[in-house]
Amino acid sequence: MLAKLELKLKCEKELTYQMSSLFHGALMELLPEKYADYLHISSLHPYAQHLECREGNWYWVITGLNKEAVKIIIQDTLWKLEYILIKKHDLKVLIVKKNYMETTYKELMDHFYEDDGKRYIQIHFLSPTAFKQNGRYLFYPDLRCVFQSLMNKYDSATAENTMHDEDTLEQICEHAQVIRYDLKSVSFSLEGVKIPSFIGKITIKLHGTDTMANFVNMLFEFGEYSGVGIKTSLGMGYMKIINEGGRK
Amino acid sequence: MLAKLELKLKCEKELTYQMSSLFHGALMELLPEKYADYLHISSLHPYAQHLECREGNWYWVITGLNKEAVKIIIQDTLWKLEYILIKKHDLKVLIVKKNYMETTYKELMDHFYEDDGKRYIQIHFLSPTAFKQNGRYLFYPDLRCVFQSLMNKYDSATAENTMHDEDTLEQICEHAQVIRYDLKSVSFSLEGVKIPSFIGKITIKLHGTDTMANFVNMLFEFGEYSGVGIKTSLGMGYMKIINEGGRK
Structure with a gap:
């Protein structure tokens, strides 16, 4: 199973492409510790994420590349998220819209x-x-x-x-x-x-x-x-x- | 000896970069037949030329890479030229300004x-x-x-x-x-x-x-x-x- 979740963002400060790695940090903190450790140790990367700007709006796009990743990362963790905290910049980023796509291998x-x-x-x-x-x-x-x-x-x-x-x-x-x-x-x-x-x-x-x-x-x-x-x-x-x- | 002659052009139709090869044809016709033949046969290229657009103005830039080329192509042939005929496009291109640079090996x-x-x-x-x-x-x-x-x-x-x-x-x-x-x-x-x-x-x-x-x-x-x-x-x-x- 392959899935992509696009989260439209809203925050008071300007976001940049380079902040993607901070969003990765935030995601890791949101995940169940066991699964985060598993991702870290296994060096498997059944997911990807990045920030993207389209027509002046910023999106956080997260993909899951297998059933487990889609379930834990997208469905259990991000699905009901209302905001993300980017600690390094003391930033609260609101999620104002969601878009989900799914397909199968x-x-x-x-x-x-x-x-x-x-x-x-x-x-x-x-x-x-x-x-x-x-x-x-x-x-x-x-x-x-x-x-x-x-x-x-x-x-x-x-x-x-x-x-x-x-x-x-x-x-x-x-x-x-x-x-x-x-x-x-x-x-x-x-x-x-x-x-x-x-x-x-x-x-x-x-x-x-x-x-x-x-x-x-x-x-x-x-x-x-x-x-x-x-x-x-x-x-x-x-x-x-x-x-x-x-x-x- | 190395020399560069920049000729500022003026003509009624729009010029394009792709027309450089037509200017090459015009140049070959202007050169003394003997020298043009020599260039053709020897496959030596002691010169280069191209069209260039800077701030809305077109320039024809010709360089000579040795004494003979600088003398025959630039000094004897192009120096006193007032216009170039581009036959294929039935175009008379006026030369309105000249700029010459020279250096030595x-x-x-x-x-x-x-x-x-x-x-x-x-x-x-x-x-x-x-x-x-x-x-x-x-x-x-x-x-x-x-x-x-x-x-x-x-x-x-x-x-x-x-x-x-x-x-x-x-x-x-x-x-x-x-x-x-x-x-x-x-x-x-x-x-x-x-x-x-x-x-x-x-x-x-x-x-x-x-x-x-x-x-x-x-x-x-x-x-x-x-x-x-x-x-x-x-x-x-x-x-x-x-x-x-x-x-x-």
Whole structure:
């Protein structure tokens, strides 16, 4: 099960994208201690969260990537929340509106088997995104890193090692190509450290079989819930598929 | 000798960046036939040209990269020109103002030996830029391609094979790193073919010795005359160093 909860926020001070990690802290304090500890120790990240500004309004968006996370984080903890306290800024943030979306892995998989996956996919990286490769930060959307990250997050959320397969990854990389981009580097501040990252858009063209195109489309659909790259639980790596009306 | 001539233009129709190649055609017709043939056959490009719009005004910028090119192209041919005919668009373009800059390779080299080369260099790619690698277009600023292109253009213009040296190139690449960028893909139309290319800015940080930093600074100073990458004689690859007040 995959779910996304969007909370429209209202507060007296100005919010910023960089405050996502403070909201993560607030969320951890709200969770049952046992589950928070489990998340912390297991290094599993069956959730993601970030702050987002749309038309002058701020939203806190939290996703759950499996049944347990959706139940504990979204339904039990955030569902009835009326405000969040951001202690560091002595800030009380009111929740004035809620929006909830839910889908199943089966539904995602059905797309895989039934649909004609689009051959041109446009991805918008909305919050600072980065990858780690050989211990170094990568602050551009290397396709291998993008696909590998999504596969790993899928396996990590479902606790099945079905996605991440070197041969599949190799094949996707051979048949996917960035044909347009508009990207810029930004930095994401985290506990005084600045993580080099990027935001912006890319358009990917998929060659190869329909099955492969379907698979890549499905990975990105999943990515709209999981985010991509490092520190998605702290507000990085939020992505969306755009250009829905584009060429097939 | 390196020279740059900026001609401020005035005409009744709107000019576009893509018309640079038509201006190249007009230039070739103005040149003495013998020299035009020589340029054509030798595949040497001791010049570059492009159209540029600044504050609503269009400029035709032509550079010469050696004594002969500066004399024949700029001094003998363009110096006294009052208008250019762009036949394809049935367009008479008036030249309303001139600006001329000249420097010597010795002056460039003196910078190399005397100056403290900046450690942070910000480059603005103003016209569509691309590289060719293993027969394929590369439409992002891969640093190896950038440096290799500048070295080759230097050698090609001076007719001395002093710059291009694999070891030096290797060393530069090891010690230079893109730390910021703001880039987007564009396409440059040329005889009906669209060449994938990019425009935008990068900031390069130089590690390593002062000598190497000086060398890279000098290469980019040269690049302001030569342009970088493919088809600089047709209007692509125009670059400028910005952020003069930046950190050393």
